[in-house]
Amino acid sequence: EKKARLAQDSTTKGLATCRVLLAELEAHQDAWPFLTPVNHKAVPGYRKVIKKPMDFSTIREKLITNQYSNWETFIVDVNLIFENCERFNEDDSEIGRAGHSMRIFFDKRWAELLM
């Protein structure tokens, strides 16, 4: 609730929790399309359609190099992965389904850990 949120926002605890959350996302069985940046040479049209690519390895690098000021900025990048996936992939496709599965998992976990 509100007090907890404020505590999470400012302390490194909030970002430590993001590392826990990222490790869980990377370990998920449906994470494979999102572990590394989409290879736009191998995926025709990707670079043109997706203006802000994002993936778990990029988020990990940004966490390690202190590029997130708080857990909200971390959440924005994770959600970008799912928005890009929905934009580029049919819902009824292997990667589309993996994106929906990961988003459902993430929404539940960050609510438990950070709210």
Ligand SMILES: Cn1cc(C(=O)NCCCNC(=O)c2ccc(F)cc2)ccc1=O
């Ligand atoms: C998010 N997205 C991903 C792709 C895509 O083709 N991504 C590469 C999949 C191939 N990567 C693997 O199979 C893999 C990677 C790491 C690993 F540890 C195990 C397997 C295409 C469109 C799109 O929107």
